[in-house]
Amino acid sequence: MAEAPKNKLNPDKWVELYADYLYNYAITRVENQDLAKDLVQETFFSGVKGKDNFRGQAAERTWLVSILKRKIIDYYRKINSAKGQKEVRMNFYDDGEKKGSWIEEKAPQNWGNEAEKNIENEELKDALDTCISNLPEKYRIVFLLKTVQNYETEEICNELGITASNLWVIIHRARMQLRNCMEAKWFKN
Numbered sequence: 001m002a003e004a005p006k007n008k009l010n011p012d013k014w015v016e017l018y019a020d021y022l023y024n025y026a027i028t029r030v031e032n033q034d035l036a037k038d039l040v041q042e043t044f045f046s047g048v049k050g051k052d053n054f055r056g057q058a059a060e061r062t063w064l065v066s067i068l069k070r071k072i073i074d075y076y077r078k079i080n081s082a083k084g085q086k087e088v089r090m091n092f093y094d095d096g097e098k099k100g101s102w103i104e105e106k107a108p109q110n111w112g113n114e115a116e117k118n119i120e121n122e123e124l125k126d127a128l129d130t131c132i133s134n135l136p137e138k139y140r141i142v143f144l145l146k147t148v149q150n151y152e153t154e155e156i157c158n159e160l161g162i163t164a165s166n167l168w169v170i171i172h173r174a175r176m177q178l179r180n181c182m183e184a185k186w187f188k189n
Helices: 011-030 033-049 060-085 114-133 137-148 153-160 164-185
Strands: 089-093 100-103
Touching: 011 033, 011 060, 011 164, 033 060, 114 137, 114 164, 137 153, 137 164, 153 164
Parallel strands: none
Antiparallel strands: 089 100
């Protein structure tokens, strides 16, 4: 007789219990709200479809996160293989004896002024540094630890005494403030 799973699945509660967590997980990896929502929805669907495969060796949320990770990987594999399969051509002359096209990857690159680009990059970096330094202290610390220094969520939460969901709220708010600041300082008309 098969042993009953240690942890039982409760699909009726998934949206209530895990939707926000899974969405935050997805949005940080795909940076597109609609896509993140779709991936979470696909995760729930796959979870319901494959619930008989749940062995109960992990918590329900952990199991759903592993499904979501596979969905994200599949998404990136799909878009990367699609890029490799199509050959985009760019016209350089539409008619006459010089008529022809380039394969996009082989097209000549802009010979732009490198010094000008370096100055622009330095100005962008300065604007971003200013915006980061203007974040509230807790936002700045969490943002830098997670996105710049690549600390694991658990490490940051233990160090700062916050929950994982609180961390993702802080990251989201920090990004929104950075976006507004950069729009004002860098992308102004």
